[in-house]
Amino acid sequence: MLECSDSSRNPLRSDFPYSFSEDGHLRHRVTSEPYRFTFRLDDVRGTDREHHSLCHYITQHVYELLERKFHLLKVHLEEDSFVFTSPGALDHPGSLLVLIQDWGTARSGVWSWKLSAHEGLERGSQIPYLRWAEQESCAVIIMNPNEGGETLEHHVHLVWERLVSRSSAEHVFVVAHGYGGLAFVDLLCHQLEEIQPQVKAVAFLDSSHSLWHQPLGKVGRDWLKSHSRTWILSTKPLNRSVGSLKAGCPQISAGTQCHDSVPAVCMESVFRFFTKTIKPKATPTPFEIITRSKSRTHDQNSNLV
Template structure:
């Protein structure tokens, strides 16, 4: 799936024209998925004016528009479904949402779950800054989604940072939003709560016997939290976890649980930003953690995209090992056994 070719019909400029944004926000994504000025072809410049507030407001508007653009790509190009949560929410209740491919809950054998770092970015992005300055191929999850779909795997794109609904305030007021100006979204007030809710209502109910996670930054910590909250279920259903620059702390989070620590060592692999070549071992992995390799770059914004091929090679190999182990453990109905059962 050449998604860069397919997004040419989705106009980022149309989003800009249809929104209330600064007149000088004259940018678009080129055929390589890079954000460039329409007239000068230069990358995005943050310091457009002498006013830091104006520059920051302009940056926030751009980030919001990119978020909406990524949503369009997920739905129209990747053909993912937008699912609102909580599933029992009232019409007037603040809701969040996730994206998932159509067969997650039926006819699904292998499922990949994408879990991003903590920040302002929403579903479909690894990092907003990387999307703006490095391009869609580096800052978004789209290459990961398309590769998973090409493998005939189903996909769930989480949205762990969409936790609150900001209330409208007096535009003339310059005060900063406080806790009284936001409404927490039920079952989604934190990345950890969001992850647990999606596990309970979607991932655990999927027909997939093999589930893989790709977690970036704080997402790694969120996954380990899920592992501790739903230990037996996760161990039974998840066959591999790819952690990219993860901020998890195995010793602290597992609270000395040797069974969980052993599972992490066997089923997780960590990629970290490093100047070594891609996949080269980094440091000495502790028995309570997992094997650690280099992303092949020191630039954190490039960490997920640089590791893309390596991560999918790992997931495919682990899937083969897991499937083979399952076949070996399955009882073999021999002729003699069937005869003995009848007598």
């Protein structure tokens, strides 16, 4: 169950007419009606102000949940750049989950402000991913590429250099949504030898990357083919194979045609993929091939008895 934040810590609480309920849905403070974004063609500036207020409110609310509910720490990388990490994330010997969102207005902890506003935090935020990490005793690093004015590629490089590359984790899992996938492949293009030993699996969620237009090379493409999966928009049910000669890695249906919904819809499938990569392979059970001659001999012996 999601918790409401303390209103005294967020100055927008008294100005913004909506607030999140305990189950993570945005409701009007007085009428309890669900949030509805109104786009007014005759008032573009007013519409822009409402959009800005909504994004800022959701961002601050989720930031507060990250720190208070999940006890994540805000780690500053540059002047206006920061990420959230679990305490002792770099010294954690087990698994490390790295989340990279799409480009745009979404900040740390949020996949989509639209889904967060209209369908709730369980659909639009990264909180369900954090809950899984908590249950699996997995450390977390949540990137924040849309904060601070830097490019998404620069942010991903910076987080890898300052944090992930120094991690003691035995297994690093990466979830990359939209343009976040392109930025991660860009990182691979420059630091493939350093990344290969650390990253166990990559989940691309309706990713913008291209293994044919980004200079990854054959070694990098072969590595991704065996260490990644891509969930793409499709009319097929979730997890159905969606073949493509240019895919470069296994492609499966995301079970939705909505880009913003992919992280929520595919979440359980992503976790099963991660778990399978570190699960010990079963030792094949030896068996004897029964030939026709052996079978005939066995029948004769039975008749003698």
